[in-house]
Amino acid sequence: MKSKVYFYPSEIGKRRIGLAEKVLVGLKKLGSDFVNSGDRVAIKLSFGEEGNTAFLRHIYVKKVVDFVKESGGKPFLTETSTLYHGMRTDAIDHTTLAILHGFGYAQVGAPIIMADGLASEHNVNVEINLKHFKELKVGGVLKVTDALISLAHFKGHLVAGFGGTIKNIGMGLVGRSSKQRMHASSVRPEFKNRDCCTGCGVCADVCQFDAIEIVDGKANFDYEKCQGCADCIPACPQNCLKILWSEKPENLGEKMVEGVYAVLKLVKKAIFVNFLLDITPDCDCFSYSDNPIVPDLGILFSRDPIAIDVASCDLLKSVEGIPRSKIGRKGKKVDKIRALHPEIDWFAHLKYGEEIGLGSTEYELIYLE
Numbered sequence: 001m002k003s004k005v006y007f008y009p010s011e012i013g014k015r016r017i018g019l020a021e022k023v024l025v026g027l028k029k030l031g032s033d034f035v036n037s038g039d040r041v042a043i044k045l046s047f048g049e050e051g052n053t054a055f056l057r058h059i060y061v062k063k064v065v066d067f068v069k070e071s072g073g074k075p076f077l078t079e080t081s082t083l084y085h086g087m088r089t090d091a092i093d094h095t096t097l098a099i100l101h102g103f104g105y106a107q108v109g110a111p112i113i114m115a116d117g118l119a120s121e122h123n124v125n126v127e128i129n130l131k132h133f134k135e136l137k138v139g140g141v142l143k144v145t146d147a148l149i150s151l152a153h154f155k156g157h158l159v160a161g162f163g164g165t166i167k168n169i170g171m172g173l174v175g176r177s178s179k180q181r182m183h184a185s186s187v188r189p190e191f192k193n194r195d196c197c198t199g200c201g202v203c204a205d206v207c208q209f210d211a212i213e214i215v216d217g218k219a220n221f222d223y224e225k226c227q228g229c230a231d232c233i234p235a236c237p238q239n240c241l242k243i244l245w246s247e248k249p250e251n252l253g254e255k256m257v258e259g260v261y262a263v264l265k266l267v268k269k270a271i272f273v274n275f276l277l278d279i280t281p282d283c284d285c286f287s288y289s290d291n292p293i294v295p296d297l298g299i300l301f302s303r304d305p306i307a308i309d310v311a312s313c314d315l316l317k318s319v320e321g322i323p324r325s326k327i328g329r330k331g332k333k334v335d336k337i338r339a340l341h342p343e344i345d346w347f348a349h350l351k352y353g354e355e356i357g358l359g360s361t362e363y364e365l366i367y368l369e
């Protein structure tokens with residue numbers, strides 16, 4: 001069955017409505033009864049890495065906060081710590097950066113509450129029993145959250161081909177150890193630099209399989225016992241253990257889809273919004289933003305996390321590439337995600353999402369103007 005995807009183009013149009021107002025119109029169209037009085041509503045977005053300039057503007061987020069408040073809900077902005085080491089690796093740096101990027105209470109009207117705690121220690125195991133994972137660790141705050149509004153800045157991505165709703169939730173709302181399992185084909189702890197190990201024992205404490213012992217002041221790993229859960233790798237306070245990036249694109253995509261499955265098992269009500277604005281070739285986790293590859297297209301709204309990402313990729317196909325961008329003036333009908341990453345079959349993981357019942361790759365695009 002085709003899922004409904006609402007599309008508000010970015011052109012000002014005859015009614016001369018600005019982009020921020022379009023966010024409100026789209027949300028009301030999709031879910032005027034979505035929020036119940038007293039609902040705790042998580043608004044998930046990326047606050048952007050330090051140096052990045054393409055992340056969502058706070059003015060759009062403010063409209064979403066207003067929408068939730070008008071419906072009697074209690075909104076909060078949420079995110080999780082990144083796997084890589086940067087300005088978003090723990091909640092202190094991350095929330096500081098978010099405020100510097102314009103997402104403070106004074107601008108947006110809602111607090112930031114990190115879904116996975118101070119240092120990604122607050123996660124809940126969600127059993128999913130799917131192809132790649134039996135369970136995943138999802139941000140613990142979501143256990144007591146009534147509804148989720150995902151705001152994804154749509155752009156290219158080095159490994160998944162593109163980043164939209166699936167990445168925003170499937171990677172963006174799981175804990176650091178689950179992110180590590182998504183990014184690696186097999187996990188076992190290895191020192192990046194053995195000298196930096198202080199023998200503090202934090203890694204041994206988090207290992208549920210007794211696979212780590214402190215010997216002569218250094219961590220010693222028993223690979224016979226290690227189950228590859230990845231809990232120890234992000235837990236090391238000295239960052240002595242290697243972050244592993246070995247996963248193939250097709251598996252990473254499917255793993256993120258399983259992440260969405262886990263999140264939506266925990267939070268039953270969700271709305272998905274993709275912003276097809278400033279469509280840069282790379283993720284907002286990068287410390288820069290390159291020229292957009294296509295003109296601004298508009299904002300998509302759906303209750304289906306698969307359909308909205310398919311529709312977004314299709315809309316990119318319908319316009320020409322921008323000169324001086326990474327793909328140059330690629331013509332209409334050219335798959336712009338493939339033009340960016342010819343080796344990545346971006347559709348495959350969306351198809352997998354359909355197979356496991358997350359949504360539909362077929363959709364009806366409904367113009368809001």
Ligand code: SF4
Nearest residue numbers: 197198200201203236
């Ligand atoms: S947590 Fe890090 S520093 Fe502490 S013992 Fe383990 S590897 Fe060494």
Ligand code: SF4
Nearest residue numbers: 207226227229230232
């Ligand atoms: S990956 Fe998991 S099982 Fe293996 S040593 Fe680390 S914490 Fe223990």
